[in-house]
Every structure is written in structure tokens, then in C-alpha cells.
Amino acid sequence: MSEKVFYGKGVRKIKKEDLELYESIVDLDKSIWNSNVLDYKTQKLIAIAISATNSEASSLLKQISKSKKELNISRDEMMDVLKVVLLTSGMISYNKSLDIINKLYD
Known part of the structure; x- marks a missing residue:
């Protein structure tokens, strides 16, 4: 898997305004794409x-x-x-x- 890229403008704004929420989104993304x-x-x-x-x-x-x-x-x-x-x-x-x-x- 490559480096994470979120396309939505909203997610980029969240990264700037609420790093904790952004990190939760990244963790969820990793969990979903690493299926068993x-x-x-x-x-x-x-x-x-x-x-x-x-x-x-x-x-x-x-x-x-x-x-x-x-x-x-x-x-x-x-x-x-x-x-x-x-x-x-x-x-x-x-x-x-x-x-x-x-x-x-x-």
C-alpha cells in the first residue's frame, strides 16, 4: 500500500484543525484496508x-x-x-x- 492520500477537502481541513480526529480517521482507514x-x-x-x-x-x-x-x-x-x-x-x-x-x- 502506498502513502495515505485523502481526497476530500474536509479531511485536509480536519488534519489542520483537529489532529486527534484526523489520526483516528487514519487508523480507521488502515484497519479497513488491512482486511483479514x-x-x-x-x-x-x-x-x-x-x-x-x-x-x-x-x-x-x-x-x-x-x-x-x-x-x-x-x-x-x-x-x-x-x-x-x-x-x-x-x-x-x-x-x-x-x-x-x-x-x-x-
Whole structure:
């Protein structure tokens, strides 16, 4: 796993204003990503699927870019994730996510 990066502006503000709370968030993050059952790659694929279902394209772009770089997640693996997104969240989420994947993998 790489150095921790939180994308939300709110978390950066918490780090400046409430270091104790920020450290608790970091500890929670470490606990979640160090699962005893699922490997990190599987967890990241789940995170990508969840990001694909919300309306924040920049979050999905960051999730996919980082996962592609760090874990060498293939386009085929991403497309499998998108099939689940299509089934569970519909065509709008699928198309939005597909556009991002096409930009990153083509």
C-alpha cells in the first residue's frame, strides 16, 4: 500500500484543525484496508464499484487511476466491475464510469 492520500477537502481541513480526529480517521482507514479475508486488490475493486455509483466523477477517476498504477488493474477487470455497476446501479452510472475507463485505458 502506498502513502495515505485523502481526497476530500474536509479531511485536509480536519488534519489542520483537529489532529486527534484526523489520526483516528487514519487508523480507521488502515484497519479497513488491512482486511483479514479480502485482499487489497479486491477491496479496491469494491471501492471502484462504489465510487462508480455516486455522482462524483473526480472520485472515480482518482480511484481508477491509483488502482491502475499501484495494482496494475486491467481494463478487463474494470469492465467486470462495470457489469456489476450496470446491474446494481443502472445505465447512467455505467456510462459515466465507462467514459472514465475509456479515457484512462485507451
